[in-house]
Amino acid sequence: MSFFYNSNKLFFFFILLFSSLISISSNSWLGCWIGLEINLLSFIPLISNSNNLLTSEASLKYFLTQSIASINFLFSILLNMFFMKHFEVNLFISIMINSSMLMKMGSTPFHFWFPNIIEGLSWFNNFILMTWQKITPMILLSYYMNYNFLIIISIMNIIVGAIGGLNQTSLRKLLAFSSINNLGWMLISISISENLWLFYFLMYSFLISGMCFLFYSLNMFFINQLFINNMNSMIKINLLINFLSLGGLPPFIGFFPKWIIINFLIENKFYFMTMIFIMMSLIMLFFYTRIIYFSFMFNYLKMKWFKIYIKNNYFIMINILSFISMGGIILSTFFFY
Template identity: 40%
Template sequence: MKSPNKLLFVFLMVSSTCMVASSSNWLMTWMGLEINMLGYIPLMFLKENSSESEAAVKYLIPQSLGSTIFIASAITSAYFNNLQTLMVIAMCLKLGAAPFHFWFPPVMASLQLIPAFILLTWQKIAPILAISSFNSLLMKPIMLIAMISALWGGIGGLNQTDIRSLLTYSSISHTGWMLASINSYNIILIAYLATYILINMSIYAFLTKEQINSHKQLFSSKEPMKFFILAITILSLGGLPPLTGFIMKLLVLMFTETKTIIIFGLIIGALVSLYYYLSLTFSTLLSFDKMHLTKTQVTSNQTILFLLSQILPLTLILFFF
């Protein structure tokens, strides 16, 4: 961030998320979501080029539409209970869950890595918390959207060559799992969000340092241990047993209260996502036994990121469960 005023927008973004988490009525929730949107948009401009301006407009219009639908349905739901379903649609539109994700991949494709990381992680917290406060009668449409997101995110990532597009469709798939975890214990939702953010943090820290955009650049380096750690982290994001990402998905399947068809759809979506992650990292993992590794090849920063993304969430899970 080149200018100090970006700290103000970071503060607005963080405080608005706290406002949504602590709100007791729909008006405060709506205000928190609006401040969250307005705090994030200036952070999208790092190089101040035309692609970032285009991404800001593509982000602003669906978010404003979702906020309008949300506050209108919240007001009218006092008289017409059936309109509460529109609140679910509004929040899923802001969240970027399928089939309301039409704005999400184009915005991600036009952003730099740091704003893209914020959009994938922090900007999901406020809508997810708003959805978790909905009436239990609205769980049926939420679970349906969760299944569609998991399937769509898995299928959409199959033909992607840009690493940000791949992580975008992975985020759509993980959004489905987050929505499914709403219908279980609150601690599972919080643990899933924390795990997802930590894993993405390690991946985006690596991508920012190496300036990587495509699959071919991802594992082309003279430091094999660094890329082996990256491969394990990506597979954890995909949910490969027995890594932390798989454990979080297993906890959601164990404790969520939904129909078997929804669980089956979540599993199919996770398997498809794992397929393109395995195809992405397969050559690196096969060639790892031929590498001559030394202690100097593992830098402290990468080791810390790897431990944070894998061991720390696992420790928290064992502590609470």
């Protein structure tokens, strides 16, 4: 992680963290907008790398999409100021504000930039984009929520995330579509309660950190790299646990927040929606299982790019994360019985 030894990048990283806090703690829409802009301008130096064309392209694409979303947001809050008493206009403004926040998160139907940008980033930057960069837009979304609109968007997210990930060969794009799918669950959880969203978000961040850390340690970017090596069996087991937990298979901890959301949806008679959520989760599990199956079954020679020896402290960390993932069954027993 050379990132932590670069003082410039570290400076921008701290600005990134503080900008989110500025947005969240602001008591005016303009303050929220300023925080979002600082966030954007601090993330671009983190992801841009002059030696790599893909990262330069990703940073430019990211800047353009975020700028469009910010302009839309600023326009919406100005309209809101002028037409505060008109109900019809308020409905339109709520959809506009929600759409600009969804665009910032890479949600459907504004998701087209998201997999392309993720493809050009390192694993650490991917982790930031899939977790921290969702916090501010999600909390701003909860201030001015249009429930019917969000329900439609969350169903679209879950379907696009599941279908889009089916034919991917890149691990980064696969995790991008997984992130879009999980965003659908998060939108439903934030429309239920902020505490539930926070719980789901922390669980998702924990699981995605395990995946990114594992792939960073192994220097892997494509699915076929998982097939063409004699991996240590312990690494394969870690891969199995983390993927199944991310997919939300019952014994693992990733199922726990999904269980709470499904429970709430059934209690409130959203039966059709629950069915869509569960069916799409099965599709997600299908392509996760496909990856795990082949990495277990195939055994080829070691390749030049493959890191044979993982640093010991990395490996201990990966084992700890996997062990916590397996602790889901114990946790669920405590909470539900």
